[in-house]
Amino acid sequence: MPAATDGTVAVSSLSHTYGAESGEGTLALQDIDFSVAKGRFVSIVGPSGCGKSSLLMMLAGLRHPTSGEILCGGAPVKKPDPERIGVVFQEASLFPWLSARKNVEFPLSLRGVPQKVRTEKALHALELVGLKDFAERLPHELSGGMKQRVSIARGLVQDPQILMMDEPFAALDEQTRFSMGDELLRIWDETHKTILFVTHSLSEALYLSDEVLVMSARPGRIIDRIEVDLPRPRTFEVMSSPRFVELRERIWQQIRH
Amino acid sequence: MRMTPAHVRWLLLLVLLVLWEALPRAGVVPTLFLPTLSGSLLALWQDKAEYFANLLVTLNEVLIALIFACGGGVLLGLVIGASGVMRRLMLPLASSLFAVPLVVLYPLFTAWFGIGSESKIVFASVYGLLPTLLGTAAGVQTIDHHLVTVAASMGANRRQQILRVYVPATIPTVLAALRIGGALVIVGVVVAEMLTSSAGIGFLISRYRTLLDSENVFAAILLVLFLAIAFDAIVQFVERRTAGWQRSGQGTGDGASFA
Ligand SMILES: Nc1ncnc2c1ncn2[C@@H]1O[C@H](COP(=O)(O)OP(=O)(O)OP(=O)(O)O)[C@@H](O)[C@H]1O
Ligand SMILES: [Mg+2]
Numbered sequence: 048m049p050a051a052t053d054g055t056v057a058v059s060s061l062s063h064t065y066g067a068e069s070g071e072g073t074l075a076l077q078d079i080d081f082s083v084a085k086g087r088f089v090s091i092v093g094p095s096g097c098g099k100s101s102l103l104m105m106l107a108g109l110r111h112p113t114s115g116e117i118l119c120g121g122a123p124v125k126k127p128d129p130e131r132i133g134v135v136f137q138e139a140s141l142f143p144w145l146s147a148r149k150n151v152e153f154p155l156s157l158r159g160v161p162q163k164v165r166t167e168k169a170l171h172a173l174e175l176v177g178l179k180d181f182a183e184r185l186p187h188e189l190s191g192g193m194k195q196r197v198s199i200a201r202g203l204v205q206d207p208q209i210l211m212m213d214e215p216f217a218a219l220d221e222q223t224r225f226s227m228g229d230e231l232l233r234i235w236d237e238t239h240k241t242i243l244f245v246t247h248s249l250s251e252a253l254y255l256s257d258e259v260l261v262m263s264a265r266p267g268r269i270i271d272r273i274e275v276d277l278p279r280p281r282t283f284e285v286m287s288s289p290r291f292v293e294l295r296e297r298i299w300q301q302i303r304h
Numbered sequence: 305m306r307m308t309p310a311h312v313r314w315l316l317l318l319v320l321l322v323l324w325e326a327l328p329r330a331g332v333v334p335t336l337f338l339p340t341l342s343g344s345l346l347a348l349w350q351d352k353a354e355y356f357a358n359l360l361v362t363l364n365e366v367l368i369a370l371i372f373a374c375g376g377g378v379l380l381g382l383v384i385g386a387s388g389v390m391r392r393l394m395l396p397l398a399s400s401l402f403a404v405p406l407v408v409l410y411p412l413f414t415a416w417f418g419i420g421s422e423s424k425i426v427f428a429s430v431y432g433l434l435p436t437l438l439g440t441a442a443g444v445q446t447i448d449h450h451l452v453t454v455a456a457s458m459g460a461n462r463r464q465q466i467l468r469v470y471v472p473a474t475i476p477t478v479l480a481a482l483r484i485g486g487a488l489v490i491v492g493v494v495v496a497e498m499l500t501s502s503a504g505i506g507f508l509i510s511r512y513r514t515l516l517d518s519e520n521v522f523a524a525i526l527l528v529l530f531l532a533i534a535f536d537a538i539v540q541f542v543e544r545r546t547a548g549w550q551r552s553g554q555g556t557g558d559g560a561s562f563a
Binding site for chain 2: 104107109128129130133134138142143153154157158185186187201205
């Protein structure tokens, strides 16, 4: 079934109302339409509370939209399918009773991957995010940013065709943020995954993406689609180029009010 | 060397033991009220066969009641905690039952189950079951549901969600509940034995009391203390092995016990 194994995403006329059953609800998402071709790096930006996390939850099959359709790899999304879609959540989402390594191994153990392979892959993923030395620590012994990096390692180790990341670098300092971004770009380049990346940082979105989707304040709609035509590989200097500044200004104008 | 809280605790215990020996010996306290520690230990040693036989009776009752109280309490607590309807129906009932001094009902238990071990087991099971149930139900309710979503996103099916998320997440509260429930089981058995019975440590306590044999009363009390402390140490040991991750916000992390 080749269709189901490629990494395209297509969302059509998706709307969602929270608490629709109990009469008056909150319209969180309205008429969302977009598609992402396989292997693209697409960022979603928008004001806080506009429904970015909700949208990812629906794309990952963790919540059903009130209306509309979601296709990933040509097949409708009904329930979570970690080989197709992996999620890195916004909040710290590590199991507090498991060490960093065991947390990263968790999705593999659900699939019945043998212990030896599991440990190997987990340690490799932790190395990618710079936490190999902290593999045996419990989450409460790690800083906020370190926990987030473990979570990223756990997303990577699942090796999905589509990786969805909800503000994964929010808890990191500027420097670590960009080096993690570079690392992510390197992994993306090697694996040709489709990446959907939610962020509050416009610079980060432009620095990383092929395309930026801009959402309005609640109810969330997609009000702009920006093709980021900056050359790759991107370096730190790209951020002071006129084109970068121009695109940043364009997004800023739309989400500031 | 600095005094850690553990050192202070041991020191306090030592002071207490020394006082126990010294005060009656010096005649500050009449030995009828408080016999010397050495006298009590000697009494324990001299009648060791009788104490051992009665300890076995008590231990047997405690173990069976623990199985009922803890098993039943955890099971019912899980069921009640996980279902909204059951929670609203049963929790208020269980809480108010817990507030009733069940010991006044003990005569009823002897009428129904006789004065042998059965009545002690039933009484202590009920006595220990309620706090275990309440604690477990509270633990299930406080689970972070986001973690269940996280597991689901990684493909965990319902069974895996229960075994790999709900169970480990509730272990600390269940163990805390077990600690209280188990202690109450021991109290329940001993008190029941003291009221009406023909065997067990509690029976020895009340028999020697009527004989005004303080040394033996205290010897039996020592055994009960030993039983309670041993149980607590076991639960704490399990807690340390399985629930260490919960101690994050609790400072030094060493439990408040001598174990
Ligand atoms: N489970 C829920 N029940 C009811 N309302 C919800 C729920 N989850 C989110 N909402 C509402 O939906 C809207 C969108 O929330 P969402 O978390 O998707 O925003 P977001 O864009 O991710 O925000 P942020 O950038 O702050 O993370 C908010 O108004 C929020 O109050
Ligand atoms: Mg969000």
